[in-house]
Amino acid sequence: MDTKNITNINWVSDFKCNINGLEFELTTSGYTKKTTAESIIVLKPKFLLDDYQSRFGGIDALNLLEVGIFQGGTTLFLAAALPNINKIAALDIAPPVETFLKIVQDGGFASKIFPYFS
Numbered sequence: 012m013d014t015k016n017i018t019n020i021n022w023v024s025d026f027k028c029n030i031n032g033l034e035f036e037l038t039t040s041g042y043t044k045k046t047t048a049e050s051i052i053v054l055k056p057k058f059l060l061d062d063y064q065s066r067f068g069g070i071d072a073l074n075l076l077e078v079g080i081f082q083g084g085t086t087l088f089l090a091a092a093l094p095n096i097n098k099i100a101a102l103d104i105a106p107p108v109e110t111f112l113k114i115v116q117d118g119g120f121a122s123k124i125f126p127y128f129s
Contacts, residue, residue, distance in 0.1 A: 017064050017068040017092065017093065018030055018031065018091060018092050018093070018094055020064075020092055022057070025037070025056075025057045026038070026057070030088070030091040030092055031091055033051060033087065033091055033114075033118065034049060034050050034051065035050070035051045035053050035084060035087075035088055036050045036051065036052055036053065036084075037053045037055060037056060037057055037060070038052060038053070038054060039054065039055070039056055042054070042081075044082070045082060045108075045110070046082035046083055046084060046108060046110045046111055046114070047110060048110065048113070048114070051082070051083065051084045051087050051088070051114065052081070052082040052084045053084030053085055053088055054081050054082070054084060054085070055084075055085055060085075060088060060092075063089060063092075063093075064092060064093065067089075067093055067095070067096075068093060068095070070095060071095055072095065072097055073093070073095050073096045073097060074096070074097050074098045074099075074100075075089065075096060075098070075099045075100070076099075076100050076101075076102070077089075077099060077100070077101040077102070078102050078103075079102070079103055080101045080102070080103035080105070080108065080111065080126060080128075081103070081105075081108075082108055082110075082111060083101075083108055083110075083111030083112075083114070083115075083126070086099055086101045086111075086124055086126070087111070087114060087115075087118075087120065087124070090120050090123050090124050091120075096123060097123070098123060098124075098125060099123060099124050099125065100125050100127065101124065101125070101126045101127065102126075102127050102128075103126070103127070103128050103129070104128075104129045105128065105129075106128060107126070107128045111126070112126065
């Protein structure tokens with residue numbers, strides 16, 4: 012695997028990691044959890060996030076389309092973990108997730124993440 016475009020991820024467990032000061036909590040159940048300023052909810056297991064890194068880490072100037080934002084965790088994870096991503100267009104029919112939007116703005120992702128809600 013080409014690791015030149017992969018940020019160091021501090022895996023605390025198979026369900027929790029830190030990237031550049033952002034804490035991510037992985038879950039595949041309990042869809043009632045909400046992203047907060049302290050913990051970003053990712054609705055994916057660790058092996059999928061590892062796979063994303065493996066597949067996309069070696070590609071330069073990557074643009075992604077994500078369908079389904081939920082709490083914004085996967086979008087934020089990809090933006091933080093893969094510095095080679097230029098833009099992520101994220102779409103959802105649900106109402107905007109205000110905490111996610113605040114992290115995008117305040118966390119320096121506004122030039123990389125472009126969320127669209129219906």
